[in-house]
Amino acid sequence: MSDKVLYVMYDDDEVLKHSAKKLVSKGVKISEVFSPFPIHGIDPIIGVKNTRLGIMAFLYGLIGLTLATIGMRYFMVVDWPMNIGGKPNFSYLENMLAFVPISFEFTVMCAAHGMAITYLLRNKTLPGMPAQNPDPRTTDDKFVMEIRLSENHSVTEAELDSMLQEIGYLELDKKEIK
Amino acid sequence: MQKEAAIREPLILGHKTYHDVTEDVCRPIEDKAPKMWYILFGIALVIGLYGVGSIMYLLGTGIGVWGLNKTIGWAWDITNFVWWVGIGHAGTLISAVLLLFRQKWRMAINRSAEAMTIFAVFMAGTFPLIHMGRLWVGYWVMPIPNQFGSLWVNFNSPLLWDVFAISTYLSVSLVFWYIGLIPDFATIRDRAKKPLAKKMYSILSFGWSGRAKHWNRFELVSLVLAGLATPLVFSVHSIVSFDFATSVIPGWHTTIFPPYFVAGAVFSGFAMVQTLLLIMRKAMGLEAYIHTKHVEYMNIVIMVTGSIVGTAYITELFISWYSGVEYESYAFINRATGPYWWAYWSMMTCNVISPQLMWIRRLRRSLLFTFFISIVVNIGMWFERYVIIVTSIHRDYIPAAWSMHFPSHIDIAVYLGTIGLFFVFFLLFARYFPVLALNEVKTILKGSGQSYKESPDYHKHH
Numbered sequence: 001m002s003d004k005v006l007y008v009m010y011d012d013d014e015v016l017k018h019s020a021k022k023l024v025s026k027g028v029k030i031s032e033v034f035s036p037f038p039i040h041g042i043d044p045i046i047g048v049k050n051t052r053l054g055i056m057a058f059l060y061g062l063i064g065l066t067l068a069t070i071g072m073r074y075f076m077v078v079d080w081p082m083n084i085g086g087k088p089n090f091s092y093l094e095n096m097l098a099f100v101p102i103s104f105e106f107t108v109m110c111a112a113h114g115m116a117i118t119y120l121l122r123n124k125t126l127p128g129m130p131a132q133n134p135d136p137r138t139t140d141d142k143f144v145m146e147i148r149l150s151e152n153h154s155v156t157e158a159e160l161d162s163m164l165q166e167i168g169y170l171e172l173d174k175k176e177i178k
Numbered sequence: 179m180q181k182e183a184a185i186r187e188p189l190i191l192g193h194k195t196y197h198d199v200t201e202d203v204c205r206p207i208e209d210k211a212p213k214m215w216y217i218l219f220g221i222a223l224v225i226g227l228y229g230v231g232s233i234m235y236l237l238g239t240g241i242g243v244w245g246l247n248k249t250i251g252w253a254w255d256i257t258n259f260v261w262w263v264g265i266g267h268a269g270t271l272i273s274a275v276l277l278l279f280r281q282k283w284r285m286a287i288n289r290s291a292e293a294m295t296i297f298a299v300f301m302a303g304t305f306p307l308i309h310m311g312r313l314w315v316g317y318w319v320m321p322i323p324n325q326f327g328s329l330w331v332n333f334n335s336p337l338l339w340d341v342f343a344i345s346t347y348l349s350v351s352l353v354f355w356y357i358g359l360i361p362d363f364a365t366i367r368d369r370a371k372k373p374l375a376k377k378m379y380s381i382l383s384f385g386w387s388g389r390a391k392h393w394n395r396f397e398l399v400s401l402v403l404a405g406l407a408t409p410l411v412f413s414v415h416s417i418v419s420f421d422f423a424t425s426v427i428p429g430w431h432t433t434i435f436p437p438y439f440v441a442g443a444v445f446s447g448f449a450m451v452q453t454l455l456l457i458m459r460k461a462m463g464l465e466a467y468i469h470t471k472h473v474e475y476m477n478i479v480i481m482v483t484g485s486i487v488g489t490a491y492i493t494e495l496f497i498s499w500y501s502g503v504e505y506e507s508y509a510f511i512n513r514a515t516g517p518y519w520w521a522y523w524s525m526m527t528c529n530v531i532s533p534q535l536m537w538i539r540r541l542r543r544s545l546l547f548t549f550f551i552s553i554v555v556n557i558g559m560w561f562e563r564y565v566i567i568v569t570s571i572h573r574d575y576i577p578a579a580w581s582m583h584f585p586s587h588i589d590i591a592v593y594l595g596t597i598g599l600f601f602v603f604f605l606l607f608a609r610y611f612p613v614l615a616l617n618e619v620k621t622i623l624k625g626s627g628q629s630y631k632e633s634p635d636y637h638k639h640h
Contacts, residue, residue: 037617038393075330101339109346129385136368141196
């Protein structure tokens with residue numbers, strides 16, 4: 001399906017935010033915003049939902065804690081109860097205090113790495129991947145809104161052009177996607 | 179956009195635009211390296227290689243080449259280990275704790291402080307590894323099913339806790355650092371003209387896009403990592419202190435160790451950050467981003483943590499007398515008046531007296547004075563570990579076993595070698611990596627930049 005994409009460029013984050021607000025109020029769907037740094041407050045305007053990676057980090061942490069507990073119980077209590085100074089490890093609970101540091105460290109390790117890997121996979125950013133931004137200047141000082149015609153059936157291209165003309169922009173680039 | 183009080187000093191001096199920030203940080207990477215860089219790199223490399231050679235010799239011959247003896251079984255090796263781990267504490271503290279407290283001044287210094295952390299932890303990790311003598315069986319510290327039957331590592335031992343603490347700290351710091359680096363690598367990638375540089379930075383930047391959703395995730399991941407790394411920073415040096423505190427040696431068996439070690443680590447880490455950044459800001463022309471106010475903030479941290487360390491020293495001394503345990507009292511009287519009195523008093527001077535000078539505003543805002551004190555603190559914190567470790571064990575219970583520690587040539591070479599390697603890594607970082615979190619700095623430009631703060635519109639409400 002062929003589609004036309006409009007890349008509307010601005011040189012200021014606040015100006016882009018204003019324009020996005022105006023466009024959205026006129027019923028235009030903005031599919032993406034590319035910026036060199038996070039623009040605070042843009043997400044609710046263009047309808048980006050908050051990420052759930054925090055929940056994932058918590059779950060990874062729980063997995064880490066469980067693994068550490070199972071592992072240390074097996075090594076120190078079940079498989080070979082080490083007798084140190086006549087004080088053998090009869091149960092996990094009796095020996096728990098010595099296991100606190102590693103339980104904590106392993107929880108943090110699993111939470112942090114699990115979340116970081118999920119983050120990279122969800123973003124589709126992995127070593128050697130090609131750059132995904134439409135214009136190399138969006139990692140420097142330019143801010144780009146992406147509007148797809150296929151997602152905006154209520155407005156025609158001409159209407160969109162006049163809207164943008166009225167709101168103002170720095171540069172406008174149109175691309176056909178096949 | 180966040181506004182701040184007018185009386186707060188701006189964090190970015192001069193009239194900078196977003197593009198200027200990119201230019202200022204990327205220029206040193208894209209330009210040819212100055213001659214001074216090659217000279218420093220050469221010196222660091224030679225010292226580092228000498229250290230590597232000494233390590234080879236040590237591994238080939240055995241740790242008998244160190245100046246250890248049967249009374250003093252731990253000396254420079256573990257001193258250097260704790261010293262480096264301590265230095266490796268400021269970076270993650272700056273990025274994690276200061277992020278949680280929303281301290282914007284961290285943005286100018288967090289990148290290089292974290293790099294310093296990672297390289298310092300590399301150097302720290304070297305010592306326990308080579309101390310094993312047989313480096314190639316280093317993986318035995320991991321609980322791996324093995325051919326020896328039910329033989330597992332001892333999870334009751336603080337030395338094993340340390341293995342987990344240091345490896346978690348190193349890997350989590352590395353990930354935290356790299357996730358922040360990805361967008362900045364993308365900036366360099368999009369500016370690169372030479373094909374090789376473009377290719378390299380393209381690989382390093384993982385194809386970063388700058389999408390709103392990605393920034394949303396980026397900010398959450400940074401926040402959660404900061405939340406995880408904050409207790410981690412405190413736990414790591416607490417566990418390092420357990421290596422000593424859980425033993426029964428007078429002078430080591432001290433419950434005050436964990437908080438005191440953590441404060442000492444932050445103290446020495448910030449001192450090292452000052453040493454490195456005061457040179458770097460000048461050499462790379464970043465005076466507008468890392469200026470007197472940043473140095474002053476760091477000096478305040480040094481003053482506070484230095485005071486905690488000083489209080490801990492005095493508490494320790496008092497408790498050794500108040501406990502009524504003669505071995506404990508002896509350990510401390512011997513520290514101050516015994517054969518290692520010079521080490522004790524250099525530690526006291528460097529760590530207790532020098533940070534108190536930071537109460538004087540003129541001194542803590544003086545760059546030259548800060549540089550001098552940062553070196554003094556680095557020396558003092560090395561002596562602190564040396565005093566704790568060597569003076570506590572050099573007087574054994576039987577006077578016949580009393581001894582002294584004299585470092586061998588290899589002791590000194592390995593220590594200096596790690597300093598050389600540390601600078602090799604740091605200089606490579608300064609040459610090829612964005613030394614400032616440039617995209618994060620752009621987020622505070624309008625709120626904390628000088629030209630914005632001084633403009634008449636700044637205090638109008640939108």
